[in-house]
Amino acid sequence: MVSLPEVVRNRAIAVGATQWVDDLPDLVDSIERDWGIEVGAAFDEGTEAFVAAAVTEDGTPAVLKLLLPRSGGIDDREAVVLRLANGDGCPLLLREDSARQALLLERLGPSMSKLALPYHERLPALCDAAQRIWRPVTDCALPSGAVKAAWLIDYITTTWESLDHPCSEAVVDHAINCAQRRLDAHDDERSVLVHGDVHQWNALQSDDGFKLVDPDGLLAEAEYDLGVVLREDPEELLAASDPFGTARWMARRCGLDATAIWEWGVVERVSTGLMCAQIDLQPVGGLMLVAAEHVIGVLSAD
Numbered sequence: 001m002v003s004l005p006e007v008v009r010n011r012a013i014a015v016g017a018t019q020w021v022d023d024l025p026d027l028v029d030s031i032e033r034d035w036g037i038e039v040g041a042a043f044d045e046g047t048e049a050f051v052a053a054a055v056t057e058d059g060t061p062a063v064l065k066l067l068l069p070r071s072g073g074i075d076d077r078e079a080v081v082l083r084l085a086n087g088d089g090c091p092l093l094l095r096e097d098s099a100r101q102a103l104l105l106e107r108l109g110p111s112m113s114k115l116a117l118p119y120h121e122r123l124p125a126l127c128d129a130a131q132r133i134w135r136p137v138t139d140c141a142l143p144s145g146a147v148k149a150a151w152l153i154d155y156i157t158t159t160w161e162s163l164d165h166p167c168s169e170a171v172v173d174h175a176i177n178c179a180q181r182r183l184d185a186h187d188d189e190r191s192v193l194v195h196g197d198v199h200q201w202n203a204l205q206s207d208d209g210f211k212l213v214d215p216d217g218l219l220a221e222a223e224y225d226l227g228v229v230l231r232e233d234p235e236e237l238l239a240a241s242d243p244f245g246t247a248r249w250m251a252r253r254c255g256l257d258a259t260a261i262w263e264w265g266v267v268e269r270v271s272t273g274l275m276c277a278q279i280d281l282q283p284v285g286g287l288m289l290v291a292a293e294h295v296i297g298v299l300s301a302d
Contacts, residue, residue, distance in 0.1 A: 002028050005044045008068075010279045017069050024050060027066060031102055035095055039064050045111060045201050046214070047281065054104065062094055063108075067101040077217035079103060080140055081133075084193055089132030091204070091211055108213070109205030119236055122200055123229070123246070127253055129203050129210045130225040134192040137219065145191060145220025149183035152271050159274040166277050167270070167289040170296050175270035178263035182221075185260065191219040198225045199232045223257055226250045227264020231272055234284075234291035243298055266295065 002025045004012075012021050020027075028039055028050075040053040043063075050066040067075065082093040087106070095104040112122060153176050160172050195202075196216030203210040218224065230247055237243055244262060251258035270292050276285025 002050075003042050004050060005042060005046065007047050007279065007281055008050060010281075011048055012068055014279050015068060015070070020069050024066070027100065027102075028052075028064075031064065031066075031097075031100065034097075035104060037062065037064065037104065045113070047279070049214070053107070056094075056104075061107040063091070063105045065103040065105060067103070069101060075101070077142060078215055080142060081193065081195070081215040081217040084135075084137055084140065085133055085215075089129060089211060090195075090215060091213055105213075108211055112200035112203040112205070112210060115205065117200070119233060122233075123250070124253065125210055126198055126200065126203060126229050127226065127250055129212050130195060130198045130222075130229070131254060133195050133212065133215075134222050134225075136191075137193045140219075142193070142217045142219050144186060144188070145194075145218055145224055146183050146186035148196075148218055148220065148224070149179045149186070149267070152267050153179045153183075156267075156271050156274060159271075159278060163274065163277055166274065167292060168296070171270060171289070171292045174296055174299070175267050175292070178266045182224075182260065182263055182267070185221070187221070188219075190221055192222055194218050194220050194222060194225045196220075196224065196228070198228045221257075221260060222254070223251075223260035224264050226254065226256065226261045227266075228268050230261060230265030231268040231288065234269070234287040237291045238294055243295060266292070269295075 004021060004024060009021060012018065032039055036057040037054045042050060042052040048068050052064050054062045054064040056062055076098045079093065079096050079098065082090050091108055092106040093103065094106060112125065117125065156172055156175055195212050196218045197214055198212060202212050202214050204213055247262040247265065248258045251261055269288050273285050273288030273292060276282065
C-alpha cells in the first residue's frame, strides 16, 4: 500500500495535483513492473515528491522518487543536475523516466538533520557539500539566477496577498528589493551550476562526507546556495549578536561575496516562510517570518 506523507499531499493539493495523488498507487505499480524494482516504505522528510526505499533486481539498495507534476509540463531540471554532477556532490542517477517524472537514485545514509549535528558543524559541512556541485556548465536548459529572482519577486508578492498578509509589508518590500538587486547583478560569465536548496534535510551522509539530494538546478552565482543555507535555523539568527556574521563567515570560507549571500538569504527566508504557511508546514514557516521581521528591526536600528 502506498502511503503519501501529509506534507507532500498538502503540497500536491496546493499546486492542483490532486489527480496525481489519486493515481499514485497505480504509478508506483507500473514503475515496479517496468524497472524490475521492489518499492518499500516512503520516507517522511520530503515536501514535493513521493520518495521511497527501493531494491533493484540484483539486490542493490536504491531510492524511487516520483516528482509532483507541474502546471508548465514536464520539469527535468533535477535529472539534468544529477547527470551533470554524475555522483559528485549529488546521488548517482541510476534510471529516469521524464514522462512519468520518475527517478531511481543511489541510496545514501541518514540526513544531516537525523544525525543532529550542532550548528557549528552543520555550516561547514553544508558549505563543503555545495562547493562540490559548483562548476561551469554549457548547453543545458537550466534557468538562470535572474529568472529565479524574478520568479521569487512574483511569488512573494502574490502569496503574501493570498495569505492575507502573514508578515509586515516592510518585510515583503525588503525581500523584493534584495531580489531585484540580485537580478540586476546576474552575470552569465560568473554563473555556475548550483543546487538551489541546500539545507540539512537535503544533505545525506555518503562515504565521502555528504551529498545533496532534491536539487532545484540553476545557473547562478554560487552565493545563491549559501543564501539558502542562511535562511535556515531562524532560531540561531534571532539569538545572534551579529545577524550578518554567518554570511561573512561563509563568504570568507568559500571566497564569495557576503552581501550577495545575505541578500539571497533574505529573499529565501521570506519566500520559504510564505510557502510553509501556504502548506501549513509549521512551526518552521512562522519562525522564518519572525526572523525576517527581526532583520527589519535590526536594519531600522542601524
